[in-house]
Amino acid sequence: MSSNDNNAPNHFLRQIIDADLASGKHTKIVTRFPPEPNGYLHIGHAKSICLNFGLAQHFQGECNLRFDDTNPEKESQEFIDSIKEDIHWLGFNWAGEVRYASDYFDQLYTWAVELIENGKAFVCHLTPEQMREYRGSLTEPGKHSPYRDRPVAESLAEFEKMRAGEYKEGEAVLRAKIDMASPNINLRDPIIYRVRHVHHHQTGDKWCIYPTYDFTHGQSDAIEGITHSICTLEFEDHRPLYEWYLDNISAPCKPRQYEFARLNLNYTVTSKRKLKQLVDEQHVNGWDDPRMPTISGLRRRGYTAAALRDFCERIGVTRSDGVVDVGTLEFSIREDLDAKAPRAMCVLDPVKVVITNFDADKVEDVVLSNHPKDESMGTRVAPLTREVYIEREDFAEVAPKKWKRMAPEQYVRLRGSYVVRCDEVIKDEQGNVVELRCSYDPASAGASTEYKVNGVIHWVSASKGVQCEVRLYDRLFTEADPEGDKDKSFLEVINPESLVVTTTAWAEPSLTQASSEDRFQFERLGYFVCDRYDHSTDKLVFNRTVGLRDSWAKIQQKG
């Protein structure tokens, strides 16, 4: 799967596991990927998936998929299904059945009772506002809840009442008795269970109290025998609590938590809240909109799983925050597609070319190789006819310096075919070029010429080609850091041209054979994929994954 696994850098987690295996602390490692099913997976999750599943693969261990489903009102089956699909699509398989933290609710309840019985937890009736006041601040210690020293039997009874549904939400919580003066706020008598009168997507109406993340995660890891529990940096302050719970209940084993820096990508947002907002407010067309950094969005955009895995390997795993340039992601997909995508020709903004010395009813089969370096990808036929379309921007009435395309009286080669010369430019009343009249050199096919040929341009037969829809995607935001301006919402820097659709593009006829999710390089333009849902033989729909590197654009910029 990750074929270049051996080239992967030996980051700190690999070193830790190496040492744990060498010392005999573990004989086999078990990791887990623990998403909450409250949204779609994004590129940041891909990093975590590649890390957790990749580590398991590398060390011949196992990786579980466990849904962290302790907050049912925000979660749903739709998200569970999409997450499972995305992980498989990325190329990974979890060990055994899918797990749910909710599978462990009975055990968690028992452990909560155990804590109460040992005088280490109590039921508290402070209101949320009071709770905040009692918690203190970053610089001041908190103070004890008046319920903190109630008798064990009383807390036991109250906890049972919570479970039985005798309290409304907010009226009672179970709290651990740790240290209200701790500089680590997570240790100031944290909440273990809260009342939630909501239906749970897995457990139905069995429970009306739900454990918090902190009381669930470490214990779930222990139940599953996770050896290395890997999470992101913001959970570092939770590690003492993770360990406190494991130390104060009868846990079957004691997993260790390790943190790494989450992925940040410029020109994109990866907060679930913001992605949800983009979807809910319809700034994009759903979670899998090709402009979304979700795994399903990237997939629909035309990214391959291999490219995503390669990207995750390239960026490394460390504990320092950083922002990765999207250019790195684009490099990964270009590299993969350059090798794998068959070439084809498509004209996005057509202008008609009439080859005046080419017979009107003649159709010449031009054989083109599907890949310039990989003969195994075979050849295809593109019909050449008297009238063809070329890209409007491949013609200039007045050729700028270094111009390598069509211009009056200049020679240019039609890719894979003849050299043509532009003899006449026909315009409408507004001065727009509507037709170019050219003549071709019958001796120029597959041969060099004695005269100077400007360059090579792509073309599509006007009579044999097919009209198609092309969706030109660009980055969703115009700012490298969409969240960087405190006075400006990220919504204000959405790129108005992040999606430009054309329905008047012309594709070479071989493209009618293409199926959903087939990828191509449209020569001289970029990489395109047949839309996963909207493409059909009757209506070709291509999404631009990424453009080709464009050195001409750079030359132009420099003037």
Add this chain to the structure above:
RNA sequence: AGGGGUGUCGCCAAGUGGUAAGGCAACGGGUUUUGAUCCCGUCAUUCGUAGGUUCGAGUCCUUCCACCCCUGCCA
């Protein structure tokens, strides 16, 4: 003096006391019937800062600075 982290090229990132890997980007040049790909070359006398230890410091000690995370009955 609240606690916890992090600082190595424009961006990622190796480096684990012996004299700064690699990738992306950028910039030159070559090949090319894709201004693509590919190939060649250039790109940190210096590792946030200031001191100190040492024959020798990005690596050890101290100072200061910058940035990130933490006051949900979210995860």
